[in-house]
Amino acid sequence: MIRRLALLALWAACFTATVSGAGSAPGETDATGRLADTYVEAVAKLNEEHRRKPRGSEEQLALRLPNKAAAALSKLLDLEETEGLESSLGRCSEAALDLARVEDFNALQARRAGLVGQDAAPLDVALARPRFLLIGQNGLSVEYLERFAVVLDAILDAYDEVFGFEEWSKIPGKKLRLRVHLEERITSPPHFAPQFPFHSEVDFPVVDPDQLRSPTNDGKFLFYGLCHELGHVIAMWGSPSHDTDHHAWAHYTGVTITEHLAESRAFEKLGRNLRDARYGRTLQKERETHRATEPSLVDRDGVLATLITLHDAVGPKAIGAALNHLEREGALERVNAVRYxxxxxxxxxLVATLRSRKARRAVADLFE
Ligand SMILES: [Zn+2]
Structure with a gap:
C-alpha cells in the first residue's frame, strides 16, 4: 500500500523544512541550538550538493563532513544537561541518519539515554549496510536489525537476479532506508514514504521482537509486503494523484520475488519463518487466477494480466533492462525525485532494448 493523497500535501512542507534544516527548536538554549545547527546545516549542505550532482556512495559523502561539524557534535555530546539539550540531540540524530553516520547516531542515542527522565522510552537503533540503512524503533535491538538485514539483502539479491534493476535509491548513491517499528498489532500496513528529500524510505511495522516472521499470527503477509514495497520504490506509475497501474506493479514484483526466493535453495533455512509463498503469494497463483483475464490498462486485473503476459513473453530481465534504459536516458517523470x-x-x-524482433512484436501486440 502507498499513502498517496495524504502525503502529497506534506511533500512541499516536508521538503522545505528538512532542507533548510537548521534553526533552533523551541526549548533549545543558544549554546545547544548553535552546536546542533552547525552539525545539521553541514549534513543538509552535503546532501543538497549530492542531490544536485550525485557522485560516489553515501559512505564517501559521509566522510566529507567538515571537521567543524564533527567538533560541534563532540561539544554538544559533552555539554552538561540543560533545558534544550534533548531537542538538540534529537535534531542531530535525524541529521546523522540523513548521512548514515551510525557512529554519530549511536553516540547521540547514548547521550539521550543518560538524560534525566529518559529511562522509560526505548531508544532507536540503526544499522548500515552497503545498500541500505535500517532504523529500529519502539524497542527493537541492533541484533534484530542484523537478522532483518540478512532478509533484506536476500530480497535485493533476488531483485538483482530476476530483474536486474540498476538504481534503487531515488538519489543515486544514497542508501535505501527502512524504518522498522515494533507494534502490538499492525493497524497500518507497510508503505513507501516518498516525501523524504534525499532517501527512498519504507515504513515497516513488525509485531515479533525476535525476528521477522511471516505471515503473522493474524495473517499479515509482511515478507511479501517488503518485496511489494520495493516494487513501489523502483517504479511508481502515472502521477502522485493517479496511479495508472491500478496498484498492480508492486503486487507483480512482490509475488515474483516471493516466489523466486521460495524456490531458491540458498533461501531454504532463512525461509522457514517466511512462508508467504505457501499461502499463495506467488506469480504462479496469479497466472492461474488471471488465465482468462484480458490484458489491458483499464483496471487492476487487466494491468496485472498485462504484466504477467509481458513477463512470460520477454522475461523479467527485459522489463528490468527497459526500466534501466529509461532511467539512464533521463526519460522519466520525477516528483520529489521519485520515478514515475x-x-x-x-x-x-522495451522496443529500444529488446534484441529479438519476435519479442518486440509481442510487446507491440500487447500494448496496441
Ligand atoms: Zn502497495
Missing amino acids: HSFRKLEEG
Whole structure:
C-alpha cells in the first residue's frame, strides 16, 4: 500500500523544512541550538550538493563532513544537561541518519539515554549496510536489525537476479532506508514514504521482537509486503494523484520475488519463518487466477494480466533492462525525485532494448 493523497500535501512542507534544516527548536538554549545547527546545516549542505550532482556512495559523502561539524557534535555530546539539550540531540540524530553516520547516531542515542527522565522510552537503533540503512524503533535491538538485514539483502539479491534493476535509491548513491517499528498489532500496513528529500524510505511495522516472521499470527503477509514495497520504490506509475497501474506493479514484483526466493535453495533455512509463498503469494497463483483475464490498462486485473503476459513473453530481465534504459536516458517523470513511469514509456524502453524482433512484436501486440 502507498499513502498517496495524504502525503502529497506534506511533500512541499516536508521538503522545505528538512532542507533548510537548521534553526533552533523551541526549548533549545543558544549554546545547544548553535552546536546542533552547525552539525545539521553541514549534513543538509552535503546532501543538497549530492542531490544536485550525485557522485560516489553515501559512505564517501559521509566522510566529507567538515571537521567543524564533527567538533560541534563532540561539544554538544559533552555539554552538561540543560533545558534544550534533548531537542538538540534529537535534531542531530535525524541529521546523522540523513548521512548514515551510525557512529554519530549511536553516540547521540547514548547521550539521550543518560538524560534525566529518559529511562522509560526505548531508544532507536540503526544499522548500515552497503545498500541500505535500517532504523529500529519502539524497542527493537541492533541484533534484530542484523537478522532483518540478512532478509533484506536476500530480497535485493533476488531483485538483482530476476530483474536486474540498476538504481534503487531515488538519489543515486544514497542508501535505501527502512524504518522498522515494533507494534502490538499492525493497524497500518507497510508503505513507501516518498516525501523524504534525499532517501527512498519504507515504513515497516513488525509485531515479533525476535525476528521477522511471516505471515503473522493474524495473517499479515509482511515478507511479501517488503518485496511489494520495493516494487513501489523502483517504479511508481502515472502521477502522485493517479496511479495508472491500478496498484498492480508492486503486487507483480512482490509475488515474483516471493516466489523466486521460495524456490531458491540458498533461501531454504532463512525461509522457514517466511512462508508467504505457501499461502499463495506467488506469480504462479496469479497466472492461474488471471488465465482468462484480458490484458489491458483499464483496471487492476487487466494491468496485472498485462504484466504477467509481458513477463512470460520477454522475461523479467527485459522489463528490468527497459526500466534501466529509461532511467539512464533521463526519460522519466520525477516528483520529489521519485520515478514515475508510464506504460507508453515502458513500451518505448522495451522496443529500444529488446534484441529479438519476435519479442518486440509481442510487446507491440500487447500494448496496441
Ligand atoms: Zn502497495
